[in-house]
Amino acid sequence: xxxxxxxxxxxxxTHTLHTSLMLKVMLEDRLHxxxxxxxxxxxxxxxIGHAEEPLRMSVIAQRLVISRGGTTKVIDRLEAMxxxxxxxxxDDRRATVVELTRAGREALKRARPIIDAGLExxxxxxxxDEESVVLIEVMDRVLEANQACC
Amino acid sequence: xxxxxxxxxxxxxTHTLHTSLMLKVMLEDRLHxxxxxxxxxxxxxxxIGHAEEPLRMSVIAQRLVISRGGTTKVIDRLEAMxxxxxxxxxDDRRATVVELTRAGREALKRARPIIDAGLExxxxxxxxDEESVVLIEVMDRVLEANQACC
DNA sequence: AGTATATAGTCATCTAGTAAACTAATCTGG
DNA sequence: CCAGATTAGTTTACTAGATGACTATATACT
Numbered sequence: 001x002x003x004x005x006x007x008x009x010x011x012x013x014t015h016t017l018h019t020s021l022m023l024k025v026m027l028e029d030r031l032h033x034x035x036x037x038x039x040x041x042x043x044x045x046x047x048i049g050h051a052e053e054p055l056r057m058s059v060i061a062q063r064l065v066i067s068r069g070g071t072t073k074v075i076d077r078l079e080a081m082x083x084x085x086x087x088x089x090x091d092d093r094r095a096t097v098v099e100l101t102r103a104g105r106e107a108l109k110r111a112r113p114i115i116d117a118g119l120e121x122x123x124x125x126x127x128x129d130e131e132s133v134v135l136i137e138v139m140d141r142v143l144e145a146n147q148a149c150c
Numbered sequence: 151x152x153x154x155x156x157x158x159x160x161x162x163x164t165h166t167l168h169t170s171l172m173l174k175v176m177l178e179d180r181l182h183x184x185x186x187x188x189x190x191x192x193x194x195x196x197x198i199g200h201a202e203e204p205l206r207m208s209v210i211a212q213r214l215v216i217s218r219g220g221t222t223k224v225i226d227r228l229e230a231m232x233x234x235x236x237x238x239x240x241d242d243r244r245a246t247v248v249e250l251t252r253a254g255r256e257a258l259k260r261a262r263p264i265i266d267a268g269l270e271x272x273x274x275x276x277x278x279d280e281e282s283v284v285l286i287e288v289m290d291r292v293l294e295a296n297q298a299c300c
Numbered sequence: 301a302g303t304a305t306a307t308a309g310t311c312a313t314c315t316a317g318t319a320a321a322c323t324a325a326t327c328t329g330g
Numbered sequence: 331c332c333a334g335a336t337t338a339g340t341t342t343a344c345t346a347g348a349t350g351a352c353t354a355t356a357t358a359c360t
Contacts (some may be wrong), residue, residue, distance in 0.1 A: 008282035009274040010266065013173070015289035020170030022215050022296065023163070038316075057339060065172050070317045072340055077316095094325045094338040116160065124159040126291045132158035134284045139165035141276045146172065188346075207309060220347045222310055244308040244355045306357075311350100318345080327336070 023122055030118045035111050036081075040064055042115065044074050045083060045100065045108045054087065054097035083107050173272055180268045185261050186231075190214055192265070194224050195233060195250065195258045204237065204247035233257050 028039045037045075047063045048055050055063075061071040075098055078084040083104035089095035100108070127135075178189045187195075197213045198205050205213075211221040225248055228234040233254035239245035250258070277285075 007274070008279050008286070009277045010269055012277060012282035012285040012289075013269045013273045015286050015293070016166065017170050017173060017177075018215075019289040019293045020167050021174070022293065023167060024171070025215060026296065027167075040316080058337085065168075065175060066316095067318055068339065069319075069341080073317070089338090092326075092338080096339065119160055119163045122296055123163045123292060124157070126295050127159045127162060127288060129158050131284055131288050132162035134281055135162040135288065136158070136165050138277060138281050138285065139162075139169040142273060143165070143169045143172065145276050146176065146272055190346080208307085216346095217348050218309065219311080219349070223347070239308090242308080242356075246309065302360090304357100304359080306355105308355080309353090311352080313351100314349080315347090316345105318343100320342090320344105322341075323339090325336100325338080328332105328334085330331100330333095 026122060027115065027118045031111060031114055034114045035107060037107070037111060038074075038077075040066065040070075040074050041078055042108075042111050044071075044078060045104055045111070048084060048098055049100050049105060049108050054099040056089065056095050056097055058095070060098065078104070081107075176272060177265065177268045181261060181264055184264045185257060187257070187261060188224075188227075190216065190220075190224050191228055192258075192261055194221075194228060195254055195261070198234060198248055199250050199255060199258050204249035206239065206245050206247055208245070210248065228254070231257070 024039065031037050031039060031042060035042075043064050044060055047060060057071050057075065058068065060075070061068050064071065064074070066074070075084060075086065079086060081103075082101060084098050085101055086096050086098055089097045174189065181187050181189060181192060185192075193214050194210055197210060207221050207225065208218065210225070211218050214221065214224070216224070225234060225236065229236060231253075232251060234248050235251055236246050236248055239247045
């Protein structure tokens, strides 16, 4: 269907986009059914859990690539579930920092195998290690290039 | 950050997902600002334009990976803009088929360079041809495998 | 033929996330 | 040191899309 006329990079980009969106839907379904979490919620938990110090709202917004208002809602949700805790930042009284509760850490532990199983089922059977390496390199490069510019 | 402990395919999957979502946001912004179209609208136009015959609503839903209700809204939008036309399917009176109008074809032509410029700027500078080939292959394989199953 | 079941599309309702206005705190330059 | 400009987060109003109920048509079974 005219696929042949397109430059390689264009097909690579559109195919990647399309497949990723499908992956997202499938993963989110599993996670939501099992733990009542959205992918954004999980991503937030992961980021907060990963960090050495409690994270600011604005940092979470950047990491999840969502708006500040959206971040407020994500953290509201997680706080209502008892998974995170908001505290005023001591250094900057405008800022709020967020940290995991014990329940949050446990939720994260429960979510891990669900995400893993989903990713494995959807991806790993269809990927060689060499291809994985290429994907990781490409995605990192593209991400970094575009984060720098905006 | 524990990134090293993860299997390759897991990192490949998460990086791809994350980068793709960012790409989507950036592309959609450009397209919406320039043409007042959402990425879903454009995808619908593309699919309809691509096909030899007018497409059914249900087929469009499948292609865009959105719900039937969502498809109704997409086509409502495009019809209001004068870009598509709904007609009852002669063969199956439950079904509706959608075709492009002249204005729709023109909108598609105008959108093309915007999408291209976006994709090129975001991607092409950071991708070798070899990498593009890998991406296309992998994405096709993953997509096909998961479309078959559900 | 005639009932049961499945399918196509729409509509009404709901939810996640955006965008812009708002509040409060911090930084900057005179 | 204080007036203006920035920045952090929240709130409100809105939008895209999902979900499920509903209508109309088509198919399958007996």
